Amino acid sequence: MPVGLGPLPVLHPVPGFRLGIASAGIKRAGRKDVVVMEAAPGSVIAGVFTTNAFCAAPVTLCKQHLAHHPRYLLVNTGNANAGTGKPGMQAAVRTCEALAELVQVGPEQVLPFSTGVIGELLPADKIIAVLPQALANLAESNWAEAAEGIMTTDTLPKGCSRQISLGGQTVTITGISKGAGMIRPNMATMLGYIATDAKIAPPLLQRLVKEAADLSFNRITIDGDTSTNDSCMLIATGQADMVEIIDYASADYRALSDAVKGVMLELAQAIVRDGEGATKFVTIQVNGGGNQDECLDVAYAVAHSPLIKTALFASDPNWGRILAAVGYAGVPELNVEKIDVYLDEVCITRQGGRAADYTEEQGARVMGQEEITIRIELGRGQHSETLWTTDLSHEYVRINAEYRT
Template identity: 55%
Template sequence: MAVNLKPLAEQNLLAVAGVELMVAEAGIKKANRKDLLVIRLDEGATVAGVFTQNRFCAAPVQICKANLEQGVAVRALVINTGNANAGTGAAGREHALQVCAALAEDLGCQTEQILPFSTGVILEPLPVGKIIEALPGRRTACWAEAAEAIMTTDTAPKAASRTLVLDGVSLVLTGIAKGAGMIHPNMATMLGFIATDAAITQPVLNQLIREVADQSFNCISIDGDTSTNDSFMLVSSAKAGGALIDSVDHSHYVPFKAALLDLAHELAQAIVRDGEGATKFITVKVEGGRGVAECKDIAYAIARSPLVKTAFFASDPNLGRLLAAIGYAGVHDLDVDRLSLYLDDVLVACEGGRNPAYQETDGQRVMQQSEITVRVVLERGVAEATVWTCDFSYDYVRINADYRS
């Protein structure tokens, strides 16, 4: 059960002009489920992406990166679930290209104008025949169905929209994401797709996606494992009219980025809330560092510690585990005597040890909540970083032990 995840029925998901969604059932892993999504773009759209840094990056990731580097005019994205097409070598790349070629022929464009994406089991050949056979049977869909079509171990689809008005022109941003396990960022994490009808040049779009990824999808961790298939894409259809955002100095850049980041935050946090077996949503905030990097190092040491995560699952205020994680995070000149550790509003540790006023009943009260904030104050600078994570439950082991069943 996802932790306080807003139901999709309560989301006002808005269509994005110039972006058409289509879903199909290819039976890649299971029959009678949506497992194939096509996102068709009108001519003139611009597309930017960031991808996993895992050296075993999947065949579709390799193709997407190459096509974008060549500056091709992207006409469609095709996403399958049930098979990651990763660890599949040259054959995997050929299979992905076959899917792209089949869709390109249908849409009347070039193969390189199609960007492929896959998610699912690694080291298994892509059932390219099933996918190509299913493509002609795709049907027009809404964003809610698109979100369902990219799920794997997710218990709920993840999608959201934002609107803003700039100089009298109403702009729409809508996005979907998937991910529940093998989540630890090294650029972005999972699969995420956001589309807007705002007009944005390619260089600005490239900068936007990097900045937003670093402040959203690069700030989540479920289990410390970086996927082979992580991809986060941003599409500008330019169909709303209005001014072209052609520079970071443009008056629309800051408000548009704020709306985009707000949307990305919701999608990124939704992934953590739906973490495999998660029962707690945990915010880890590190303040007073000399730089953002060391703050993130400490935050991630806490967020990916199995001992910390299992303590949260048990609602056990065994908070020495937090201090241990802080200590091994790699900040070698850290003065622990200046550090303060809070659990929500409860001061747990200070001056190198347990706060004399700390009562375990206070820690127990916070640990029983479904949403918890861990706050670390370093007192060595002004930098800060926030990471979102979840606990480890028995179900995390069960889900991953049975993943291929």
């Protein structure tokens, strides 16, 4: 049961960006498993990708094609085309070539994305066979269908949309995402596609997607595993009637940046809310660090501790486990006597020890909630980091142990 994740909100069309869906029967017959996205001529596309050394063939291709003014994105579910060697790369290339020929662009103008089972060869022919079907229903209004079309083991489609005013013009930012663990059993991947009709210079768009991913998709964790296929793409069609944003310090950049970051954060958090077996949505905030890295080290130590995650599942305010995780996070010369820890507004640890006025009842009340913030004050400096995670439930073990059986 997703935590605080409802039906899709209204997803505003983005002028110049169309989406088409098809069923290729890659893993199951009748399922929508192919999505084609088309960006109008003149669009700019930027992206960030998994850092996993075993990145999948489509990720390698995407990185190469990004420099060649891509116009099309081709997504399939049911097969990750990862760990498939040269035949996998050839299959990915073939799908790009087939789509390119149908729409009369160069093959390097197609960005391929695959998600699903690792280690099985991509059934390129099945995908190629349904490309005309996907192209035939390309429409700017197809965001919701596309959100479903990129799902694998997600229990709900994920989307977010905002409109802002830039120079008196309405500019739209709409995005979809998928993923229900950082990596599913054999099902790899977190994917995100966000489009806007804003006009923005390519270097700024690349900077924006990197900054926004670092505050969203790169700040969520379910089980600490990093997929071979993770990709997040930001497309700007430039169809809005506005002056191109070329200055990082401009008000327009700031406004667009805030909106894009807001959309991407909501898309990323939706993945956590739909996390495997999740019963809790947990915000981990680390303040007072001497630098960003030590804030992140502490936050990840807490987020990845199976003991804390099982305590969250059990609604058990087990503050000793949080202290222990902070203690082994590897922060150099950590002075534990400066550390305060809060569950929401309840101070459970003050100056490294149990807070004198803390009662188990206060802690149990917060831990009983579906949404919980663990706040750690390090007392070392001015830096902060926040990330989002889930608990570790019986259901997580069941999903991941029984997936292939």
